[in-house]
Amino acid sequence: MKALILNSGLGSRMGVLTSEHPKCMTEISPRETILSRQLQQLCDVGIKEIIITTGLFSDVLREYCESLELPVEITFVHNPEFRTTNYIYSIYCARDLLDDDILLMHGDLVFENAALDRLLACETSGMAVSFSQPLPEKDFKAVLVNGKVDKVGIEFFDSAVAAQALYKLNREDWRKWLDNIIEFCKLGNTKVYAENALNELEGEANIFPVDMENLLCAEIDDAEDLKKVSKALKCVESRTVYMCFATDILHGGHMTIIRRAARLGKLIIGVLSDEAVASYKRFPLVPAAERMSLFENISGVSRVVEQKSLSYKENLEAFHPDIVVHGDDWCTGFQKPIRDEVLSILATYGGKLVEYPYSSDEKYKELQRRERTELAMPDIRRGRLRRLLDVKGLVTVMEAHDGLTGLIVENTVVHENGGARQFDAMWVSSLCDSTAKGKPDIELVDMTSRFRTIDDIMEVTTKPIIFDGDTGGLTEHFVYTVRSLERMGVSMVIIEDKTGLKKNSLFGTEVVQTQASIEDFSAKIRAGKKAQRTKEFMICARIESLILEQGMDDALARAKAFVEAGADAIMIHSRRKDPSEICEFIEKFRADDKTTPIVLVPTSFNAVKEEEWKERGANIIIYANQLMRATVPAIQKAAETILTCHRAQECDASLMPFKDIIRLIPEDV
Ligand code: SPV
Ligand code: MG
Numbered sequence: 001m002k003a004l005i006l007n008s009g010l011g012s013r014m015g016v017l018t019s020e021h022p023k024c025m026t027e028i029s030p031r032e033t034i035l036s037r038q039l040q041q042l043c044d045v046g047i048k049e050i051i052i053t054t055g056l057f058s059d060v061l062r063e064y065c066e067s068l069e070l071p072v073e074i075t076f077v078h079n080p081e082f083r084t085t086n087y088i089y090s091i092y093c094a095r096d097l098l099d100d101d102i103l104l105m106h107g108d109l110v111f112e113n114a115a116l117d118r119l120l121a122c123e124t125s126g127m128a129v130s131f132s133q134p135l136p137e138k139d140f141k142a143v144l145v146n147g148k149v150d151k152v153g154i155e156f157f158d159s160a161v162a163a164q165a166l167y168k169l170n171r172e173d174w175r176k177w178l179d180n181i182i183e184f185c186k187l188g189n190t191k192v193y194a195e196n197a198l199n200e201l202e203g204e205a206n207i208f209p210v211d212m213e214n215l216l217c218a219e220i221d222d223a224e225d226l227k228k229v230s231k232a233l234k235c236v237e238s239r240t241v242y243m244c245f246a247t248d249i250l251h252g253g254h255m256t257i258i259r260r261a262a263r264l265g266k267l268i269i270g271v272l273s274d275e276a277v278a279s280y281k282r283f284p285l286v287p288a289a290e291r292m293s294l295f296e297n298i299s300g301v302s303r304v305v306e307q308k309s310l311s312y313k314e315n316l317e318a319f320h321p322d323i324v325v326h327g328d329d330w331c332t333g334f335q336k337p338i339r340d341e342v343l344s345i346l347a348t349y350g351g352k353l354v355e356y357p358y359s360s361d362e363k364y365k366e367l368q369r370r371e372r373t374e375l376a377m378p379d380i381r382r383g384r385l386r387r388l389l390d391v392k393g394l395v396t397v398m399e400a401h402d403g404l405t406g407l408i409v410e411n412t413v414v415h416e417n418g419g420a421r422q423f424d425a426m427w428v429s430s431l432c433d434s435t436a437k438g439k440p441d442i443e444l445v446d447m448t449s450r451f452r453t454i455d456d457i458m459e460v461t462t463k464p465i466i467f468d469g470d471t472g473g474l475t476e477h478f479v480y481t482v483r484s485l486e487r488m489g490v491s492m493v494i495i496e497d498k499t500g501l502k503k504n505s506l507f508g509t510e511v512v513q514t515q516a517s518i519e520d521f522s523a524k525i526r527a528g529k530k531a532q533r534t535k536e537f538m539i540c541a542r543i544e545s546l547i548l549e550q551g552m553d554d555a556l557a558r559a560k561a562f563v564e565a566g567a568d569a570i571m572i573h574s575r576r577k578d579p580s581e582i583c584e585f586i587e588k589f590r591a592d593d594k595t596t597p598i599v600l601v602p603t604s605f606n607a608v609k610e611e612e613w614k615e616r617g618a619n620i621i622i623y624a625n626q627l628m629r630a631t632v633p634a635i636q637k638a639a640e641t642i643l644t645c646h647r648a649q650e651c652d653a654s655l656m657p658f659k660d661i662i663r664l665i666p667e668d669v
Contacts, residue, residue: 007107008055053090055082113263239265242321262300270307329358337418378489385491406457479531522565
């Protein structure tokens, strides 16, 4: 597409303002003239060839254009008869250069980017009109017939709309109009508007009106217009636009939408905090501070701020952007409440929402798949538990005992109030791993088998893993376990301060269980920390004093000693329904130690909500066996029903349809 700018007019109504240069060189802001603005806008939309017709001061105009040093080829066509002809003759002079789609504009037209974008987005030929602005007395109006522009002129009022000499003309439509312009000029009809030649075609040029509504698109005829347009331009230039990004991999689709948004005004980018991203989709590969600097270096972005939550409220109230830009994918689904909130806040101060079609391009999906692969890599996965603790303060963990439960923990999301909730990490429980294998939870399932379970889970998930290391075994063995777990990408091992034949803690004192001495267990922790090769891996000391009824003082003394031995976290366990002993422990431990993460497994003391645990000072909540416990009654019932009924029909209603089970696991995860 080429642009044709008509600058051969005399501009006599501008008075002294055009005594030394053509009208298009009139300054409309301290930084630009009508022409420099038009040329920059054309460059910005990718136009490479521009034809400018000239009249009076043609040399001044040419030199001026060259001084702008824009990356565009400009051809100047002088109309030697500029004093006695209208621009129809200038077009005639340029006719041999115009065999293309043409963006035609008068040289005294000032328009905002959004107006140009709207015209260019029109697939047919189009003319800028406004259905909402009053009909001008002396300026162009377009008569519409059957939805098309039938006539353009200053004399039409019936069935007319306000119009501006800004056209996007597809080659075939333009050819018809140009041929008639040539015809007019050959007949010496050179003192009329080029539109007179268009009007004879009676709609055959297929030009459709493109409604600019109240976007700035106005010509400057005199000093009064200049004042008005300069003022309107100031408003346009001071407009602010807000967009929020959760991404950490910027691709072409993002750049396109950023470029479009930046054309609407000064662009403020909100970068979603790590915590908000983690709750909304997955843990960000790149931390918020780095993501912010990524955006700071993109041209067209005037400011980058953090958006702390999925809700835009805080930032909209702080910055009052004139426009919020978003993809149209949030019109439905879980993001709809966020959109509704944005709309209602914008309505309070007259802001606008602009939505662009969401790109679900295959190559961007491929990028997302690569991101997932990246997140599953041992080095990336291992460190994420520490980052989650930093970012969220409280991390929720659900048990997984095989690939399927791993997938459930990975993918289960619930939406509430426009936000999303999901588990942060996975717990590979000794109880559930043993139970899945039909074995008691007594360290009977050996490490090789336990590692096999981790591997099955890791193959299909990306979330961090906390491993239940039972007693850790012999110290001489534990050091190897630590290194193996690190290599696999596990984030934390929890070992309990028991010795001899370990039984599940939930038996309490009903069975014989022996607690290790503080010295021996501290030595095991020290050895594990010494063996550790990466800085991210965590060893958590689990204290069984309350389970074995050894008292609060013993629990606290152990916690202190184990932290001194190098434990990265403390797990305190209880099998009471009443959470008070756990609360007491947290309070007393936190009196001296504000930072060591506290891990809880609230299987029996399950009435307290996560928010309260966080407030009390706990950091990791492990739901240690609920998925396994959900499975057993369901499968037992199915087995019994089939045995009772001698067929499977009766149990079908409580089963997942077989059509669904075969699709439950996607082939390409
Ligand atoms: C496990 O899940 O195996 C645990 C937690 O160790 S508990 O069963 O509560 O002891
Ligand atoms: Mg266990």
